[in-house]
Each structure stands twice: as structure tokens, then as C-alpha cells.
Amino acid sequence: MITTERKKALLTAMQKLEAYREIQNEMGRTVAAFNFRQADAVLRHFALDAEGVSLEYCDEGVFKGAENVESIIREVVGAPVKPGEMLDLQLTTPMIEIADDLQTAKCLWWVTGAGAIPQEDKDPMAIWAWGQVAADFLFTDGEWKIWHLHYFRFIKCDYKKGWVDDTSMINRLNTPLHPQADTCTYHNPYSPTGIREGLPCAPKPYSTYTRDDLGWELDRNKNW
């Protein structure tokens, strides 16, 4: 006789597997839209109706709330595309934990990337653009959507020079922070004098997302 508990456990396991696949697909679609500079498509993957939706991008700050998330994505992703411009981010190394209640997921990918930045009066500059993306997904209205997204820069450099010789693009210029941004929570790209810290960390199994879970990717405790 198969117990009800076993049946419930199997159903949850099957639903988690399905969520795992759906979340990878959703994040893949989001990155494709980001690479292709399709702001509307990127925004469709965000849980804009959810309380606390946010986007943090390297050292550019944290954009909290639907209005600010929408604004920065339209501003950056939706900017006019220039000839010779290219961004090709690719998701690798997926680390994904779905909550036991199947309402949220904590995810981390390592991102490899190449790009080309148009320049005045000369050919575009070929660049490397690698990083990590931590994301919380929320199951809302029958779909998995991005609730909190945090992109960490690892390297951004002139392809010809490489990540040791060119650190000119790893930190933002000393210009005013975007007026809609809050201070960034972490920024530690590769530099010849920097030290890696194991951040963002991998998500750990969990039951239900609580307020304390926000920012789990910056947990420095490696001995859990």
C-alpha cells in the first residue's frame, strides 16, 4: 500500500523537476532578449506586479520596485542599437533550488560572454564580458517570473588586451549614481590586485522564502 505521504512527496518532486526546466527556459529567454536588446521581452519575464521586484547590476546600483526596474531596462536594454554592437551572454553552471512550497526558486548561473562596443571613427572594440547572475524566481499567475535579479561582473575587458592588462571597464566611472538606484550591495570583479571571495554563493535547499532570504547570494558562511 502506497501511503498518501509518499504520493505527496512524489508529486512535489515531479513539480520541482518541471519548475527546474521551466526556470532554465525562462532565464534563457530573458538572456536572449537581453542580448538582442528587446526591452519589452526582458520585462515580460519580470514579476512586475510582485512586491519587492528588483534588479541590481554590477556597481550601477539596485533598482527597486516595478517603476524603477522598468525604467532602467528601457533605458539600457531599450537604447537604440548601433551598427557593430554585440552582446552575447551565455548561461552556464546552473545552480537552482526550488522551495518546497513551489512558490519561489533561488538560482545562480555563471555567465560567459563576448561582445563588441562601437567606437567613433574606428572599428568596434571586441570585449569579453563574463559574470554571474543570481535570481529569485516567483511562481505567479501560473508562470515562473524573475522577482530579484542580481548581475555580478567578473571580467569586462578589451579582447585584445585580456582581463589582466585591461581593467578600464570593471568599475563604473565617477559619475552620479542613477537617480532611481540604491547603493549596490556587492561588486568584486577580477582585477590583478583583487581577491576572489566565493561570491555569489550557491543557493542552499530551503522550504519557504522568508524576508531573511533576500540577498542569500551574498552569504559568506561557507561552512553551513
Added chain:
Amino acid sequence: MLNIDIHDFDLLTDEEFESLEAETARLTSAWQVQNMRGCAAIFWDDQRIGEKRHELKALKHPGVDVAAEMAFRMKPVVDSLEGNSLVHPLTTPIIEVDPTNTKSRSLFWSLGVEGLSKFREKPTAIISIGMVPGANVVEDGEWKMLWGAWQRTTKNEYHAGWVESMIPTNTRPPLTPEEDKARLGRFAYQKDELRKPVPEPPRKDTWEKFPDEMDPQWQFINL
């Protein structure tokens, strides 16, 4: 969308239910192995030695040389962590979990980048391409690495490229080119050699053909 509830399981015989349950558990295991190996990649980039960390290795398995593992973890191979980085993203996953759902074989390919500064000199930018073949077992209720060595394809100074440059594994004392080629460089790219098809990805019947989880021979069946 999975449109079932637990009452749908009543349509299955006990045998069918158990088969579905076992297969679901094995699929979940492949996912957990991928998570665990990703965490190991994070720890690999963060090269602090002697730091207390969540144990990702199956140290209770009789096949693991715990003393050697602990000695390896305490041994510095660079003077300072400044400028040092080992980012080996995991791609192309091939994971075969055995029917008992207690052991698995995994293989990932990797296109990685590194920064290496051995004696506080300006770091060398390195392109590091390779594979991560390995075995994993369940210990204390979670998947842990039983073994899993990096197999180098390239480790080259960035500007020189992989045809012209091959940097040996950084050890103290340093390896000779011959020693390096006998270890992690055994199957590395060489401009004057035919490439050997190693490792062979774990096949569907890997656990029938190679039942011992310590047996690494499944990688070498093409030789």
C-alpha cells in the same frame, strides 16, 4: 504544465508507482549533482586554504585518501591570493545516476579563464579549457564528490594562444614538463599530436559495465 494531483497516482499499480518514484528520484539526483559540482567550482575559484567549508567530498568513503586530501587543502601554491582566479564554468553536462540512486558519474566540459600570480608578480591571464570527469556518491543524505579531476585541454597564456603556449599545473615544487604531461596534461592539446578521445562521456550502461564507483576506466574506453 504538469496537470496531475495525488489521486491520479491511484490509477497506478504499486509497482508502477515505485518505478515512477525511482525515476523521479534519479532525475532529481542529476540536478543535485549539477548544483553540487557548481558549488565546487565556486570553492575552486576561492582559493583560501585551511578554511572551514561545507564538505563537498565523500570523505567517509573507503576509497578516499582523507590524509592526502587534507594535506592538499592546506598547501599553498601561490604567495598571495591577489590576482589569482580559477573560473571554470561547467557546460555540456552528462550525468548518469545508477539504479540504486546512490552513485553517479558526471562529465562536464569547460571553457575557463584564470589569473595566476605565483610570487606576487603581475598575474598571467590564462585560457583554461578542459573537462571535469568524476564520480559522486550519496553521503549523509547529500550528493558528494567521490573523485573528479580536472582534465586539461589547454592552459595557455592568453595572448600566446593554445597552439603556442602550455602552462603546467602550478605546484610547489614546480612540475617538469614531463611530470606535467604525465598528470593533468596527459590528454592536453599538443600541436604535433593526434587528439585522444578521452574522457568518453558516461554511457547509459556505464553502471552495468563499470559497477565499481572508484573505477575510472569508463573514461578511457576509446584508447
